Amino acid sequence: MSTxxxxxxxxxxxxxxxxxxxxxxxxxxxIPVFLCLHRLKQVRKGFEETLNYNASLxxxxxxxxxxxxxGKIYLAPSNYHMLIEKDLTIAxxxxxxxxxSRPSLDVxxxxxxxxxxxxxxxxxxxxxxxxxxxxxxxxxxxxxTVVIQDPDDCEISTMCESAIKLTKPDQILTVSKIIEFVxxx
Amino acid sequence: MDIENQDIQAFIETVKSQSDYDxxxxxxxxxxxxxSKILLDRKLSLxxxxxxxxxxxxxxxxxxxxxxxxxTELFRDPAVWHSLRFDILPRFQQQSNxxxxxxxxxxxxxxxxxxxxxxxLGLLQKTHLYASDLNEDVMEVAKQGIYKYRFNEGYLDxxxxxxxxxxxxxxxxxxVPYSKYFHVDKTRDNLRMNKQMLTxxxxxxxxxxxxxxxxxxxxxxxxxxNVIIYFNYxxxxxxxxxxxxxxxxxxxxxxxxxxxxxxxxxxRFDKKFQAYFxx
Ligand SMILES: C[S@@+](CC[C@H](N)C(=O)[O-])C[C@H]1O[C@@H](n2cnc3c(N)ncnc32)[C@H](O)[C@@H]1O
Numbered sequence: 284m285s286t287x288x289x290x291x292x293x294x295x296x297x298x299x300x301x302x303x304x305x306x307x308x309x310x311x312x313x314i315p316v317f318l319c320l321h322r323l324k325q326v327r328k329g330f331e332e333t334l335n336y337n338a339s340l341x342x343x344x345x346x347x348x349x350x351x352x353x354g355k356i357y358l359a360p361s362n363y364h365m366l367i368e369k370d371l372t373i374a375x376x377x378x379x380x381x382x383x384s385r386p387s388l389d390v391x392x393x394x395x396x397x398x399x400x401x402x403x404x405x406x407x408x409x410x411x412x413x414x415x416x417x418x419x420x421x422x423x424x425x426x427x428t429v430v431i432q433d434p435d436d437c438e439i440s441t442m443c444e445s446a447i448k449l450t451k452p453d454q455i456l457t458v459s460k461i462i463e464f465v466x467x468x
Numbered sequence: 469m470d471i472e473n474q475d476i477q478a479f480i481e482t483v484k485s486q487s488d489y490d491x492x493x494x495x496x497x498x499x500x501x502x503x504s505k506i507l508l509d510r511k512l513s514l515x516x517x518x519x520x521x522x523x524x525x526x527x528x529x530x531x532x533x534x535x536x537x538x539x540t541e542l543f544r545d546p547a548v549w550h551s552l553r554f555d556i557l558p559r560f561q562q563q564s565n566x567x568x569x570x571x572x573x574x575x576x577x578x579x580x581x582x583x584x585x586x587x588x589l590g591l592l593q594k595t596h597l598y599a600s601d602l603n604e605d606v607m608e609v610a611k612q613g614i615y616k617y618r619f620n621e622g623y624l625d626x627x628x629x630x631x632x633x634x635x636x637x638x639x640x641x642x643x644v645p646y647s648k649y650f651h652v653d654k655t656r657d658n659l660r661m662n663k664q665m666l667t668x669x670x671x672x673x674x675x676x677x678x679x680x681x682x683x684x685x686x687x688x689x690x691x692x693x694n695v696i697i698y699f700n701y702x703x704x705x706x707x708x709x710x711x712x713x714x715x716x717x718x719x720x721x722x723x724x725x726x727x728x729x730x731x732x733x734x735x736r737f738d739k740k741f742q743a744y745f746x747x
Contacts, residue, residue: 303551346728348704360726374706376498377539377694394497402566431632 286428286433287402288314288351289468290395292388294321294410296438300458301408305356308464312340312354315466317367319359321384321389321410331358347375359386366394382414392418396425402429406461407452410442419446424450430454432461471500471507475514479503482518482656489602490677493662493703502535517711533603537698540574541580542615543626544693545725550635552582556720557589560688566595567716569687570693571676573599576610576669577623581630582691583665584649588631589640592668598683600674606710607671613661617652623659624652676707693724701731708733712746720745 293301301318308316322330334342344360351357351371359365365386366374374394381387389408392415395403405422407415409432422429429452434440436457447455456464476499480491491499498658507514521528543549553643559699560566566586571580579599586592601607609615615623627646634640646652648663672680676695711721720743723729727745729737738742 344726346726347724348728348730363726366501368495368497374495374497375697376495376501376537377697378498378501378537379539390501430485 286404288399289404290317290321291406292415293408296409308339315351316356344371349373364390367398384414388415389418393421398422401426405429407431409437411439413445416445420450421451428453433457471504490746493700521669538574540577542577542623543630546629548742549630567687570599572699597669599635599669600672602675615659617657617659681714688719693721715746
Protein backbone atom coordinates (compact mmCIF):
# COMPACT_ATOMS: atom_id res chain seq x y z
CA MET A 284 0.00 0.00 0.00
CA SER A 285 1.53 3.32 -0.96
CA THR A 286 1.53 6.13 1.56
CA UNK A 287 -1.38 8.58 1.18
CA UNK A 288 -0.65 10.85 4.12
CA UNK A 289 1.97 11.41 6.79
CA UNK A 290 0.93 12.47 10.26
CA UNK A 291 3.40 13.60 12.89
CA UNK A 292 2.61 13.97 16.56
CA UNK A 293 4.76 15.22 19.38
CA UNK A 294 4.95 17.19 22.55
CA UNK A 295 7.76 18.29 24.85
CA UNK A 296 11.11 17.61 23.20
CA UNK A 297 9.77 17.16 19.69
CA UNK A 298 10.02 20.67 18.40
CA UNK A 299 13.64 20.58 17.17
CA UNK A 300 13.05 17.26 15.41
CA UNK A 301 9.98 18.61 13.66
CA UNK A 302 12.02 21.62 12.50
CA UNK A 303 14.59 19.28 10.98
CA UNK A 304 11.94 17.13 9.34
CA UNK A 305 10.36 20.19 7.78
CA UNK A 306 13.62 20.97 5.97
CA UNK A 307 13.44 17.65 4.15
CA UNK A 308 10.30 17.73 2.02
CA UNK A 309 10.78 18.11 -1.71
CA UNK A 310 8.61 20.67 -3.50
CA UNK A 311 6.84 17.89 -5.40
CA UNK A 312 5.87 16.02 -2.24
CA UNK A 313 2.99 13.83 -3.44
CA ILE A 314 1.13 13.54 -0.14
CA PRO A 315 -0.25 15.87 2.53
CA VAL A 316 1.58 16.11 5.85
CA PHE A 317 -0.15 16.90 9.15
CA LEU A 318 1.50 18.11 12.31
CA CYS A 319 -0.28 17.70 15.60
CA LEU A 320 1.89 19.18 18.33
CA HIS A 321 1.23 20.24 21.87
CA ARG A 322 2.37 23.75 22.50
CA LEU A 323 3.22 25.49 25.70
CA LYS A 324 0.93 28.41 26.46
CA GLN A 325 3.87 30.82 26.24
CA VAL A 326 4.79 29.83 22.71
CA ARG A 327 1.30 29.93 21.23
CA LYS A 328 2.23 33.05 19.35
CA GLY A 329 4.90 32.75 16.71
CA PHE A 330 4.77 28.94 16.67
CA GLU A 331 3.72 28.79 13.03
CA GLU A 332 6.34 31.38 12.08
CA THR A 333 9.12 29.46 13.81
CA LEU A 334 8.16 26.21 12.13
CA ASN A 335 8.19 27.99 8.78
CA TYR A 336 11.63 29.46 9.27
CA ASN A 337 13.65 26.82 7.46
CA ALA A 338 10.81 24.67 6.17
CA SER A 339 11.08 23.68 2.52
CA LEU A 340 7.30 23.89 2.11
CA UNK A 341 4.96 26.36 3.82
CA UNK A 342 3.45 25.17 7.10
CA UNK A 343 -0.03 26.52 7.69
CA UNK A 344 -2.84 26.23 10.19
CA UNK A 345 -5.82 25.17 8.08
CA UNK A 346 -9.28 26.68 8.11
CA UNK A 347 -12.28 24.55 8.94
CA UNK A 348 -13.76 22.73 5.87
CA UNK A 349 -10.59 23.26 3.85
CA UNK A 350 -9.89 20.63 1.17
CA UNK A 351 -6.77 18.61 1.82
CA UNK A 352 -4.20 18.83 -0.98
CA UNK A 353 -1.02 16.85 -1.63
CA GLY A 354 2.21 18.75 -1.01
CA LYS A 355 0.65 20.84 1.74
CA ILE A 356 1.73 20.86 5.37
CA TYR A 357 -1.05 21.36 7.88
CA LEU A 358 -0.45 22.35 11.48
CA ALA A 359 -3.26 21.67 13.96
CA PRO A 360 -4.34 25.13 15.21
CA SER A 361 -3.83 25.93 18.86
CA ASN A 362 -6.88 25.59 21.08
CA TYR A 363 -8.75 23.46 18.51
CA HIS A 364 -8.97 19.75 17.87
CA MET A 365 -8.26 18.86 14.26
CA LEU A 366 -10.08 16.02 12.51
CA ILE A 367 -10.27 14.72 8.96
CA GLU A 368 -13.63 14.03 7.32
CA LYS A 369 -14.25 11.23 4.82
CA ASP A 370 -14.55 13.76 1.99
CA LEU A 371 -10.93 14.79 2.69
CA THR A 372 -11.72 18.10 4.30
CA ILE A 373 -10.40 19.42 7.59
CA ALA A 374 -12.82 19.67 10.49
CA UNK A 375 -12.04 21.66 13.62
CA UNK A 376 -13.66 21.37 17.01
CA UNK A 377 -13.45 23.12 20.36
CA UNK A 378 -14.53 20.04 22.29
CA UNK A 379 -13.02 19.56 25.75
CA UNK A 380 -9.32 18.83 26.02
CA UNK A 381 -8.18 15.21 25.84
CA UNK A 382 -5.22 14.39 28.13
CA UNK A 383 -5.23 18.12 28.93
CA SER A 384 -4.48 18.75 25.29
CA ARG A 385 -6.19 20.59 22.49
CA PRO A 386 -5.20 19.75 19.83
CA SER A 387 -5.02 16.15 20.98
CA LEU A 388 -3.00 13.54 19.13
CA ASP A 389 -5.51 10.84 20.03
CA VAL A 390 -8.35 12.78 18.45
CA UNK A 391 -6.42 13.66 15.33
CA UNK A 392 -4.65 10.33 14.76
CA UNK A 393 -7.90 8.36 15.19
CA UNK A 394 -9.74 10.47 12.65
CA UNK A 395 -6.85 10.25 10.16
CA UNK A 396 -6.68 6.47 10.65
CA UNK A 397 -10.36 6.20 9.88
CA UNK A 398 -9.97 8.11 6.61
CA UNK A 399 -6.61 6.92 5.25
CA UNK A 400 -6.61 3.35 6.63
CA UNK A 401 -3.62 1.37 5.34
CA UNK A 402 -2.41 4.44 3.43
CA UNK A 403 -1.52 6.26 6.62
CA UNK A 404 1.99 6.69 7.94
CA UNK A 405 2.11 7.91 11.54
CA UNK A 406 5.18 9.22 13.31
CA UNK A 407 5.17 9.71 17.07
CA UNK A 408 7.92 11.79 18.69
CA UNK A 409 9.10 12.80 22.15
CA UNK A 410 6.52 13.97 24.66
CA UNK A 411 5.61 14.13 28.31
CA UNK A 412 2.10 12.69 28.47
CA UNK A 413 0.07 9.77 27.20
CA UNK A 414 -1.78 11.56 24.46
CA UNK A 415 -1.14 9.66 21.21
CA UNK A 416 -1.24 6.16 22.67
CA UNK A 417 -4.85 5.55 21.71
CA UNK A 418 -4.40 7.31 18.36
CA UNK A 419 -1.40 5.19 17.43
CA UNK A 420 -3.38 2.07 18.30
CA UNK A 421 -6.17 3.26 15.99
CA UNK A 422 -3.69 3.80 13.15
CA UNK A 423 -2.52 0.22 13.54
CA UNK A 424 -6.06 -1.15 13.86
CA UNK A 425 -6.88 0.48 10.53
CA UNK A 426 -3.87 -1.07 8.84
CA UNK A 427 -1.60 1.99 8.82
CA THR A 428 2.14 2.12 9.41
CA VAL A 429 3.53 3.33 12.72
CA VAL A 430 6.98 4.72 13.41
CA ILE A 431 7.86 5.71 16.95
CA GLN A 432 10.90 7.56 18.18
CA ASP A 433 13.16 5.37 20.27
CA PRO A 434 12.29 6.23 23.91
CA ASP A 435 16.02 6.08 24.80
CA ASP A 436 16.59 8.75 22.21
CA CYS A 437 13.68 10.98 23.34
CA GLU A 438 14.19 14.12 25.39
CA ILE A 439 11.11 12.97 27.30
CA SER A 440 10.18 9.35 26.77
CA THR A 441 6.70 9.11 28.36
CA MET A 442 4.71 9.54 25.18
CA CYS A 443 6.59 7.00 23.07
CA GLU A 444 6.95 4.47 25.89
CA SER A 445 3.24 4.61 26.55
CA ALA A 446 2.38 4.10 22.88
CA ILE A 447 4.81 1.19 22.51
CA LYS A 448 3.28 -0.51 25.54
CA LEU A 449 -0.09 -0.71 23.81
CA THR A 450 0.94 -1.06 20.18
CA LYS A 451 3.80 -2.81 18.44
CA PRO A 452 5.11 -0.22 16.00
CA ASP A 453 6.47 -1.08 12.57
CA GLN A 454 9.70 0.66 13.46
CA ILE A 455 11.35 2.25 16.46
CA LEU A 456 13.91 4.78 15.26
CA THR A 457 16.40 7.28 16.60
CA VAL A 458 16.23 10.87 15.38
CA SER A 459 18.94 10.37 12.76
CA LYS A 460 17.12 7.30 11.41
CA ILE A 461 13.86 9.21 11.40
CA ILE A 462 15.50 11.94 9.33
CA GLU A 463 16.78 9.31 6.92
CA PHE A 464 13.37 7.67 6.78
CA VAL A 465 11.52 10.89 6.01
CA UNK A 466 13.99 11.99 3.35
CA UNK A 467 13.14 8.84 1.43
CA UNK A 468 9.44 9.75 1.22
CA MET B 469 -16.92 2.95 21.30
CA ASP B 470 -16.88 2.73 17.53
CA ILE B 471 -19.78 4.49 15.86
CA GLU B 472 -20.57 3.49 12.32
CA ASN B 473 -22.20 5.63 9.66
CA GLN B 474 -25.48 3.76 9.91
CA ASP B 475 -25.50 4.34 13.69
CA ILE B 476 -25.22 8.06 13.29
CA GLN B 477 -27.96 7.95 10.65
CA ALA B 478 -30.21 6.00 13.00
CA PHE B 479 -29.59 8.55 15.72
CA ILE B 480 -30.30 11.51 13.43
CA GLU B 481 -33.49 9.91 12.12
CA THR B 482 -34.78 9.06 15.58
CA VAL B 483 -34.20 12.57 16.90
CA LYS B 484 -35.74 14.07 13.78
CA SER B 485 -38.88 11.96 14.00
CA GLN B 486 -39.34 12.62 17.73
CA SER B 487 -38.62 16.36 17.79
CA ASP B 488 -37.89 19.48 15.76
CA TYR B 489 -34.13 18.98 16.00
CA ASP B 490 -32.29 18.04 12.86
CA UNK B 491 -28.64 17.05 12.96
CA UNK B 492 -28.52 15.80 9.36
CA UNK B 493 -26.23 18.62 8.32
CA UNK B 494 -23.84 18.58 11.24
CA UNK B 495 -20.18 17.69 10.67
CA UNK B 496 -19.80 13.96 10.72
CA UNK B 497 -16.72 13.37 12.81
CA UNK B 498 -17.70 15.65 15.64
CA UNK B 499 -21.18 14.22 15.87
CA UNK B 500 -19.75 10.70 16.00
CA UNK B 501 -17.35 11.62 18.77
CA UNK B 502 -20.11 13.17 20.81
CA UNK B 503 -22.48 10.27 20.32
CA SER B 504 -19.88 7.72 21.31
CA LYS B 505 -19.07 9.77 24.40
CA ILE B 506 -22.75 9.84 25.36
CA LEU B 507 -23.02 6.07 24.98
CA LEU B 508 -19.86 5.56 26.98
CA ASP B 509 -20.88 7.95 29.79
CA ARG B 510 -24.32 6.41 30.05
CA LYS B 511 -23.06 2.88 29.50
CA LEU B 512 -25.73 2.28 26.88
CA SER B 513 -25.83 0.63 23.50
CA LEU B 514 -27.13 2.74 20.67
CA UNK B 515 -30.25 0.57 20.37
CA UNK B 516 -31.18 1.11 24.00
CA UNK B 517 -30.46 4.82 23.81
CA UNK B 518 -32.70 5.24 20.77
CA UNK B 519 -35.44 3.20 22.41
CA UNK B 520 -35.24 5.40 25.51
CA UNK B 521 -35.29 8.55 23.42
CA UNK B 522 -38.47 7.41 21.71
CA UNK B 523 -40.15 6.90 25.06
CA UNK B 524 -38.91 9.96 26.89
CA UNK B 525 -38.96 13.53 25.55
CA UNK B 526 -36.97 14.88 28.49
CA UNK B 527 -34.20 12.44 27.76
CA UNK B 528 -34.20 13.52 24.14
CA UNK B 529 -33.73 17.15 25.24
CA UNK B 530 -30.85 16.09 27.48
CA UNK B 531 -29.13 14.15 24.72
CA UNK B 532 -29.51 17.06 22.31
CA UNK B 533 -27.79 19.26 24.87
CA UNK B 534 -25.01 16.73 25.31
CA UNK B 535 -24.42 16.30 21.61
CA UNK B 536 -23.54 19.95 21.05
CA UNK B 537 -20.19 21.37 22.13
CA UNK B 538 -20.43 24.28 24.58
CA UNK B 539 -16.83 25.23 25.32
CA THR B 540 -16.13 28.95 25.38
CA GLU B 541 -13.88 31.48 27.09
CA LEU B 542 -13.79 35.08 28.15
CA PHE B 543 -12.12 36.98 25.27
CA ARG B 544 -11.28 33.78 23.39
CA ASP B 545 -8.68 34.57 20.67
CA PRO B 546 -7.56 38.03 21.82
CA ALA B 547 -6.50 39.02 18.28
CA VAL B 548 -10.16 39.07 17.24
CA TRP B 549 -11.01 41.30 20.21
CA HIS B 550 -8.15 43.63 19.34
CA SER B 551 -9.62 43.97 15.89
CA LEU B 552 -13.07 44.57 17.35
CA ARG B 553 -11.61 47.17 19.66
CA PHE B 554 -9.51 49.15 17.22
CA ASP B 555 -10.94 48.46 13.76
CA ILE B 556 -14.51 47.29 13.91
CA LEU B 557 -16.53 48.71 16.81
CA PRO B 558 -15.27 52.31 16.38
CA ARG B 559 -17.04 52.34 12.99
CA PHE B 560 -20.36 52.33 14.82
CA GLN B 561 -19.48 55.29 17.05
CA GLN B 562 -21.57 57.82 15.14
CA GLN B 563 -24.72 55.69 15.12
CA SER B 564 -27.49 56.47 17.58
CA ASN B 565 -27.70 52.80 18.48
CA UNK B 566 -25.84 49.56 17.80
CA UNK B 567 -27.45 46.14 17.47
CA UNK B 568 -25.36 43.05 18.08
CA UNK B 569 -26.38 39.38 17.85
CA UNK B 570 -24.46 36.45 19.36
CA UNK B 571 -25.93 33.26 17.84
CA UNK B 572 -24.59 30.15 19.59
CA UNK B 573 -23.65 32.20 22.67
CA UNK B 574 -23.31 29.14 24.92
CA UNK B 575 -22.62 30.07 28.56
CA UNK B 576 -22.24 33.74 27.71
CA UNK B 577 -18.52 34.46 28.10
CA UNK B 578 -18.47 35.99 24.65
CA UNK B 579 -21.43 38.21 25.46
CA UNK B 580 -19.76 39.47 28.65
CA UNK B 581 -16.53 40.05 26.74
CA UNK B 582 -18.48 42.19 24.30
CA UNK B 583 -20.16 44.18 27.08
CA UNK B 584 -16.83 44.85 28.78
CA UNK B 585 -15.22 46.00 25.56
CA UNK B 586 -18.20 48.17 24.58
CA UNK B 587 -18.13 49.78 27.99
CA UNK B 588 -14.43 50.58 27.66
CA LEU B 589 -15.20 52.18 24.30
CA GLY B 590 -18.10 54.16 25.77
CA LEU B 591 -20.55 52.36 23.50
CA LEU B 592 -22.36 50.05 25.88
CA GLN B 593 -25.22 52.42 26.72
CA LYS B 594 -26.42 52.69 23.17
CA THR B 595 -25.92 49.03 22.29
CA HIS B 596 -28.71 46.47 22.15
CA LEU B 597 -27.36 42.98 22.77
CA TYR B 598 -29.14 39.87 21.60
CA ALA B 599 -27.92 36.36 22.30
CA SER B 600 -29.28 32.96 21.38
CA ASP B 601 -28.49 29.29 21.57
CA LEU B 602 -30.09 25.95 20.89
CA ASN B 603 -29.41 24.91 24.45
CA GLU B 604 -31.41 26.67 27.18
CA ASP B 605 -29.28 25.29 30.00
CA VAL B 606 -26.16 27.07 28.83
CA MET B 607 -28.11 30.31 28.53
CA GLU B 608 -29.24 29.92 32.15
CA VAL B 609 -25.55 29.95 33.09
CA ALA B 610 -25.11 33.04 30.91
CA LYS B 611 -27.93 34.82 32.75
CA GLN B 612 -26.30 34.05 36.12
CA GLY B 613 -22.83 35.11 34.97
CA ILE B 614 -21.04 32.83 37.41
CA TYR B 615 -18.15 30.73 36.15
CA LYS B 616 -15.66 28.34 37.63
CA TYR B 617 -12.36 30.00 38.31
CA ARG B 618 -10.04 27.00 38.46
CA PHE B 619 -8.78 26.01 35.01
CA ASN B 620 -10.11 29.32 33.72
CA GLU B 621 -7.19 31.46 34.89
CA GLY B 622 -6.67 32.15 31.18
CA TYR B 623 -9.67 34.48 31.37
CA LEU B 624 -7.56 36.98 33.28
CA ASP B 625 -4.69 36.73 30.79
CA UNK B 626 -7.13 37.30 27.97
CA UNK B 627 -8.66 40.27 29.81
CA UNK B 628 -5.18 41.75 30.25
CA UNK B 629 -4.37 41.27 26.61
CA UNK B 630 -7.59 42.77 25.29
CA UNK B 631 -8.53 45.42 27.86
CA UNK B 632 -5.30 46.44 29.57
CA UNK B 633 -2.71 46.14 26.85
CA UNK B 634 -2.64 47.82 23.48
CA UNK B 635 -0.78 45.81 20.84
CA UNK B 636 -0.92 48.78 18.48
CA UNK B 637 0.97 51.17 20.74
CA UNK B 638 4.07 49.94 22.56
CA UNK B 639 4.09 50.26 26.33
CA UNK B 640 0.64 51.73 26.60
CA UNK B 641 -1.41 50.26 29.39
CA UNK B 642 -4.95 50.83 30.57
CA UNK B 643 -5.14 50.24 34.28
CA VAL B 644 -8.62 48.72 34.37
CA PRO B 645 -9.25 46.77 37.59
CA TYR B 646 -10.95 43.37 37.25
CA SER B 647 -13.44 44.46 39.90
CA LYS B 648 -14.89 46.95 37.46
CA TYR B 649 -16.48 43.94 35.73
CA PHE B 650 -16.17 40.80 37.84
CA HIS B 651 -15.02 39.34 41.13
CA VAL B 652 -12.89 36.29 41.66
CA ASP B 653 -13.61 34.27 44.79
CA LYS B 654 -10.91 31.65 45.07
CA THR B 655 -12.37 29.85 48.09
CA ARG B 656 -15.69 29.39 46.35
CA ASP B 657 -13.78 28.80 43.13
CA ASN B 658 -15.84 31.20 41.11
CA LEU B 659 -15.65 34.24 38.91
CA ARG B 660 -18.79 36.32 39.16
CA MET B 661 -19.79 38.95 36.65
CA ASN B 662 -21.01 42.24 38.10
CA LYS B 663 -24.77 42.57 38.41
CA GLN B 664 -25.20 45.56 36.07
CA MET B 665 -24.25 43.41 33.12
CA LEU B 666 -26.64 40.53 33.84
CA THR B 667 -29.84 42.12 32.62
CA UNK B 668 -28.45 43.89 29.58
CA UNK B 669 -28.58 41.10 26.95
CA UNK B 670 -31.77 39.51 25.69
CA UNK B 671 -31.40 35.71 25.63
CA UNK B 672 -33.69 33.64 23.42
CA UNK B 673 -33.71 29.97 22.50
CA UNK B 674 -32.99 29.73 18.78
CA UNK B 675 -32.07 26.91 16.40
CA UNK B 676 -29.88 28.03 13.51
CA UNK B 677 -30.93 24.97 11.50
CA UNK B 678 -34.56 25.96 11.13
CA UNK B 679 -35.62 29.13 12.97
CA UNK B 680 -35.90 32.58 11.38
CA UNK B 681 -34.35 35.65 13.03
CA UNK B 682 -35.93 35.56 16.51
CA UNK B 683 -35.48 39.22 17.40
CA UNK B 684 -37.17 41.07 14.54
CA UNK B 685 -34.17 43.41 14.27
CA UNK B 686 -31.50 43.98 11.67
CA UNK B 687 -28.01 43.90 13.09
CA UNK B 688 -24.86 45.98 12.81
CA UNK B 689 -22.72 43.12 14.03
CA UNK B 690 -23.32 39.39 14.16
CA UNK B 691 -20.65 37.49 16.03
CA UNK B 692 -20.94 33.75 15.56
CA UNK B 693 -17.76 31.92 16.47
CA ASN B 694 -17.08 28.21 16.73
CA VAL B 695 -20.63 27.27 15.91
CA ILE B 696 -20.54 26.67 12.16
CA ILE B 697 -17.48 24.42 12.48
CA TYR B 698 -20.03 21.85 13.63
CA PHE B 699 -22.13 22.34 10.46
CA ASN B 700 -21.50 20.95 6.99
CA TYR B 701 -21.06 23.13 3.91
CA UNK B 702 -24.76 23.18 3.00
CA UNK B 703 -25.92 24.17 6.46
CA UNK B 704 -23.19 26.80 6.67
CA UNK B 705 -24.56 28.41 3.52
CA UNK B 706 -28.07 28.37 4.91
CA UNK B 707 -26.82 30.13 8.03
CA UNK B 708 -24.86 32.71 6.02
CA UNK B 709 -28.08 33.49 4.14
CA UNK B 710 -29.97 33.96 7.40
CA UNK B 711 -27.28 36.31 8.65
CA UNK B 712 -27.01 38.28 5.43
CA UNK B 713 -30.76 38.82 5.23
CA UNK B 714 -30.73 40.32 8.71
CA UNK B 715 -27.73 42.63 8.49
CA UNK B 716 -27.99 46.38 7.98
CA UNK B 717 -25.90 48.25 5.37
CA UNK B 718 -22.30 48.65 6.53
CA UNK B 719 -22.71 45.86 9.05
CA UNK B 720 -20.36 42.95 9.55
CA UNK B 721 -20.15 39.32 10.53
CA UNK B 722 -17.39 38.04 12.80
CA UNK B 723 -16.62 34.33 12.59
CA UNK B 724 -14.16 32.21 14.55
CA UNK B 725 -10.47 32.61 13.66
CA UNK B 726 -10.46 29.36 11.69
CA UNK B 727 -13.83 29.78 10.03
CA UNK B 728 -14.44 31.37 6.66
CA UNK B 729 -17.23 31.96 4.20
CA UNK B 730 -16.79 29.48 1.37
CA UNK B 731 -19.13 29.11 -1.57
CA UNK B 732 -21.74 31.43 -3.04
CA UNK B 733 -21.89 33.95 -0.19
CA UNK B 734 -18.19 34.75 -0.26
CA UNK B 735 -18.73 37.32 -3.02
CA ARG B 736 -21.41 39.11 -1.00
CA PHE B 737 -18.98 40.10 1.73
CA ASP B 738 -15.67 41.97 1.95
CA LYS B 739 -13.16 40.38 4.30
CA LYS B 740 -11.46 43.10 6.27
CA PHE B 741 -9.68 42.87 9.62
CA GLN B 742 -11.23 39.89 11.39
CA ALA B 743 -14.68 40.53 9.92
CA TYR B 744 -16.85 40.03 6.85
CA PHE B 745 -18.49 43.30 5.83
CA UNK B 746 -21.76 43.10 3.95
CA UNK B 747 -21.37 44.56 0.46
C1 LIG C 1 -18.44 25.99 20.98
S1 LIG C 1 -19.84 26.91 21.46
C2 LIG C 1 -19.38 28.54 20.92
C3 LIG C 1 -19.47 29.58 21.99
C4 LIG C 1 -18.94 30.97 21.63
N1 LIG C 1 -19.57 31.50 20.45
C5 LIG C 1 -17.42 30.95 21.48
O1 LIG C 1 -16.92 30.91 20.35
O2 LIG C 1 -16.72 30.99 22.47
C6 LIG C 1 -21.07 26.40 20.28
C7 LIG C 1 -22.51 26.70 20.67
O3 LIG C 1 -23.36 26.56 19.53
C8 LIG C 1 -24.59 26.04 19.95
N2 LIG C 1 -25.29 25.41 18.82
C9 LIG C 1 -25.04 24.24 18.22
N3 LIG C 1 -25.94 23.99 17.26
C10 LIG C 1 -26.78 25.05 17.24
C11 LIG C 1 -27.92 25.39 16.47
N4 LIG C 1 -28.39 24.58 15.52
N5 LIG C 1 -28.54 26.56 16.72
C12 LIG C 1 -28.08 27.39 17.67
N6 LIG C 1 -27.01 27.13 18.45
C13 LIG C 1 -26.37 25.97 18.23
C14 LIG C 1 -24.22 25.07 21.04
O4 LIG C 1 -25.32 24.83 21.90
C15 LIG C 1 -23.05 25.78 21.73
O5 LIG C 1 -23.48 26.49 22.85
